[in-house]
Amino acid sequence: MTQRHSLFAIASLLLLLLLATHLPLNRAAGHDYADALSKSILFFEGQRSGWLPPDQRMGWRATSGLGDGWTHHMDLTGGYYDAGDNVKFNFPMAFTATLLAWSVIEFGEVMPPAEQRNALVAVRWGTDYLLKSISQLPNRIFVQVGDPNSDHDCWERPEDMDTARTAYVVDAPNPASDVAGETAAALAAASMAFRSSDPGYSETLLRNAIKAFEYADTHRGAYSDNANIKDDVCPFYCDFDGYQDELLWGAAWLRRATQDNLYLDYIQNNGQTLGAEENINEFGWDNKHAGLNVLVSKEFLEGSMFALESYKASADSFMCTLIPESSTAYHIDLTPGGLIYKPGGSNLQHSTSISFLLLVYANYLERTSQSASCGGMTVGPAELRQQAKRQVDYILGDNPKGMSYMVGYGGQYPQRIHHRGSSLPSIKDRPDSIGCKEGSVYFNSPWPNPNVLVGALVGGPSEDDSFEDDRADFRKSEPTTYINAPFVGVLAYFAANPNLS
Numbered sequence: 001m002t003q004r005h006s007l008f009a010i011a012s013l014l015l016l017l018l019l020a021t022h023l024p025l026n027r028a029a030g031h032d033y034a035d036a037l038s039k040s041i042l043f044f045e046g047q048r049s050g051w052l053p054p055d056q057r058m059g060w061r062a063t064s065g066l067g068d069g070w071t072h073h074m075d076l077t078g079g080y081y082d083a084g085d086n087v088k089f090n091f092p093m094a095f096t097a098t099l100l101a102w103s104v105i106e107f108g109e110v111m112p113p114a115e116q117r118n119a120l121v122a123v124r125w126g127t128d129y130l131l132k133s134i135s136q137l138p139n140r141i142f143v144q145v146g147d148p149n150s151d152h153d154c155w156e157r158p159e160d161m162d163t164a165r166t167a168y169v170v171d172a173p174n175p176a177s178d179v180a181g182e183t184a185a186a187l188a189a190a191s192m193a194f195r196s197s198d199p200g201y202s203e204t205l206l207r208n209a210i211k212a213f214e215y216a217d218t219h220r221g222a223y224s225d226n227a228n229i230k231d232d233v234c235p236f237y238c239d240f241d242g243y244q245d246e247l248l249w250g251a252a253w254l255r256r257a258t259q260d261n262l263y264l265d266y267i268q269n270n271g272q273t274l275g276a277e278e279n280i281n282e283f284g285w286d287n288k289h290a291g292l293n294v295l296v297s298k299e300f301l302e303g304s305m306f307a308l309e310s311y312k313a314s315a316d317s318f319m320c321t322l323i324p325e326s327s328t329a330y331h332i333d334l335t336p337g338g339l340i341y342k343p344g345g346s347n348l349q350h351s352t353s354i355s356f357l358l359l360v361y362a363n364y365l366e367r368t369s370q371s372a373s374c375g376g377m378t379v380g381p382a383e384l385r386q387q388a389k390r391q392v393d394y395i396l397g398d399n400p401k402g403m404s405y406m407v408g409y410g411g412q413y414p415q416r417i418h419h420r421g422s423s424l425p426s427i428k429d430r431p432d433s434i435g436c437k438e439g440s441v442y443f444n445s446p447w448p449n450p451n452v453l454v455g456a457l458v459g460g461p462s463e464d465d466s467f468e469d470d471r472a473d474f475r476k477s478e479p480t481t482y483i484n485a486p487f488v489g490v491l492a493y494f495a496a497n498p499n500l501s
Helices: 005-024 033-047 091-109 113-135 146-150 179-192 199-218 244-258 261-269 289-301 306-319 348-367 381-396 481-494
Strands: 139-145 167-171 372-374 377-381
Touching: 033 113, 033 481, 091 113, 091 139, 091 179, 091 348, 091 481, 113 139, 113 179, 113 199, 113 481, 139 179, 179 199, 179 244, 179 381, 199 244, 244 261, 244 289, 261 306, 289 306, 289 348, 306 348, 348 381, 348 481, 381 481
Parallel strands: none
Antiparallel strands: 139 167, 372 377
């Protein structure tokens, strides 16, 4: 080979390497969905409150919140911190538990056995706490632990918490339909997830789900309307969209878990008055309508219960908004890079929860050889799965930034997430206390977080696909349990079906 040809070959190789570094992560090789699944479940160990067990894998965390509930002579230890702070908000925590359990119900059979066990452990960490929170029913329900205003004024590790660990309670006849309804859904769903592996625990969950629903239905109204707690639950997890959807959601899960016609009648008789056909294009910790319609559609599709046909029609309508080619008048917004986008911050919660519904509904349709009706066209399971795959691959790195939005996955991911425990030195490395304001130096630090919260999904990019790795921008850089929970089921599906084209 001549020197000229040799130099040309070297230059070509360098150019290829340069281009490779700017290609979206893993686009050519495909994603390791099994690795992402494992990490998405591991994340929950970083959010644990209470006594941490010997098999705790997120080693930089330690026991915290051991006095939770003491002012009421109650044990309210355990559960999850919702995000990057140290508060236990029951409303989103119960939704997290519901979606984790639903992930196991729908996709547990295709999970590797070790990950199915880990997923059930994650469910139980939430439901054990939820059982404590309703242990004084029928007259009292605990809805939150930790003063969010004082907590958010500090930047400190959960192991060092010295802010008020107020336990917020709702007593009958005051309303808490939203929290109690979602708790009922979580416990009913979890009872199904544990039915084969732990029948005794499953029965306990179902028995308490019924009690929680009775409180929700008997004392109707939003928990955030109670004057004694409103200023401490709002604006954090205020019930913005009304409590009615949680009543239908709780009843739907109890119907599925018990097959009791009492709950079927409730769904049929109360759908109109409780707004089953309103706000059908939303699904998240505050609005259950799209998830409700998908869940109830299963019974219509598989059981030919024509009284539930309106739920299937609403589920179809929602799915059509996600297919750009459909002729529906409204479509959910996508970023230029193709990510589902809704304003308000923590946008990936929409992408992960909607992707989950796409896959669940696709399975329901496939099993019954049916499709979604979108005006002049029909949409089948394959199209729904393709849209879900586009969302998953975007999150894992096939995006204009070429970065993964899951911490610890891929070669480039957020390093400065808005998370107290992750950004402060581990108590294992620095055992002396770091006070409320002492942590500010770590919040303001330009350096990456010292503790990697493996598996955490951050809030994600803006509507133009831009993302700055900035700890202070909590809307983009803060992880939450309810972003991850539905993604567990989504990743389980694609880990079992990695070659879906």
